[in-house]
Amino acid sequence: MSRWRWHGRTADAGLALAVGLVAVVGLVVQTGGIRTGAGWTALAVVLVASGALYLRRRYPVPVGLVALAGVTAYGVLLQQPGLVMLVFVVALYTVVDEGHLAVAIGLGLASVVSFAVADGYDRETSNGATFLHAGWLVAVIVGVTRNRRAYLAEARARALAAEQRVEEEARRRATEERLRIAREVHDVLGHHLSLINVQASAALHRPDPDRSEQALTAIKQASKETLRELRTTLGVLRQDGAAPTVPAPGIADLGDLVAAAEAAGLRVRTELGEAGKLSAEVDLAAYRIVQEALTNVARHAAASSAVVRVRSGPAAGDVLVEIEDDGTRTPGEPGTGILGMAERARALGGSLETGPRPDGGFRVSARLPSGEPA
Structure with a gap:
């Protein structure tokens, strides 16, 4: 300046x-x-x-x-x-x-x-130079006035364009935030409520005291976990511009997902390879993708077992998250859950592939950037 x-x-x-x-x-x-x-x-x-x-x-x-x-x-x-x-x-x-x-x-x-x-x-x-002088001054006044008006019009147009860009950016950010909130609420509620539904159905169709007790215990645990994660999500949303203070779940918490899925009668094997250090956003996305995939297996696949793999990808700095099951049902059109997983992956610069396995069952494969320097 x-x-x-x-x-x-x-x-x-x-x-x-x-x-x-x-x-x-x-x-x-x-x-x-x-x-x-x-x-x-x-x-x-x-x-x-x-x-x-x-x-x-x-x-x-x-x-x-x-x-x-x-x-x-x-x-x-x-x-x-x-x-x-x-x-x-x-x-x-x-x-x-x-x-x-x-x-x-x-x-x-x-x-x-x-x-x-x-x-x-x-x-x-x-x-007669007076007339020449008068014409000179008129030219100065008119010329400068026109230039100034053109300059002001251009400045107003630029200011309006800048304001429109700011508004468009605000709308884009608001849309992205709504989608993010929708994904979080869907993943938090959908997973646990699906497990509760499976356990309740098992208790109703198999009136065995021991099985009913196990189902009620699993329902209690799932509902407790639902309330905890819901409170966590709402607490983050209430923080006006502040950084989240409640730790988000990640790969380290896959044991809880596996335990909940096994309580619903699904055998789950985990294979955790060397994936490197993940950023908080990627760690949460990997957790949610596994959570949603296991939810779909429990609800739709009629599967007895599933495998969860987390390992480094073929490209440096990538992490692969794969979920495979041995289900017998043919998957229909991609629903909200699969679309949500794809959105999570794309938002981080990754990708998601889903489809039936050659030897039966269904496969979900997500490629995510680690988010940390190599």
Whole structure:
């Protein structure tokens, strides 16, 4: 910011010096050399008026008045106009450019009168330069006004476009957040409620006291876990812009998922390879994908066993999460659960593949970036 400020001051000083030099040369040529008191006074007027241009951006209207006074005094002293008019043109340009159009018109009319008076002292040398001067000033005022209006219109258009981009980004973020919340609530409730449903069905269709007790115990545990995760999710959502303070589940918590699935009658084998260090987002996504896949196996696959594998992927920094079952039912169209798993993987820059296995059963395979530097 300081560099630009000094750059602007240097430019203003250079402009004032250049215009002042031209006006002084014009004065010397007009007078054939400064030899009279009027000539020396006119020189002082030129120096003061051109020096005022250094402050034209900070005080545009006062500088315009000084320039007008200088032009008038110059004409009275030498009884003819001169190149000191360049000082006034620059000052008038600045007044218009800063948005003081009414003041600029008034200054322009006053300068035309002053120029006409100075040009009319000697009828023999008067050549109608007043009209040329008036046309010059009209061109300055109209041209700068049009440029300023175009600049302001462009600035407004840019501001509007920037505001629209901000609103679109806010809508996009809000949509992503709604999808994230929907996935979390679906995964938290869907998994445990599905297990509760399976256990309740088993207890109803097999009225054995021991099995009923086991089913009720599993239902109690699943409902307890449901409430805990639901409170955790809602607690995170209530934190207004703050970082989550409640630890999210991850690969280290797969034992709880396996225990819950086995309580529902599904044998689960886990194969955990070296997957490297995972970021919190990837760790949670891997956990939710396993959770949703086991839920689908328990509800839809009519399977007796499943395998969960977590290992490093073929590409450096990737982790593979695979769930396979020995179910006998043919899967239908992808439901909300599979779509949610795919969204989780894509949101992290990964991918999800699902489909039947050649030797029977169903397979879910997710490739996720570790989220940590290799």
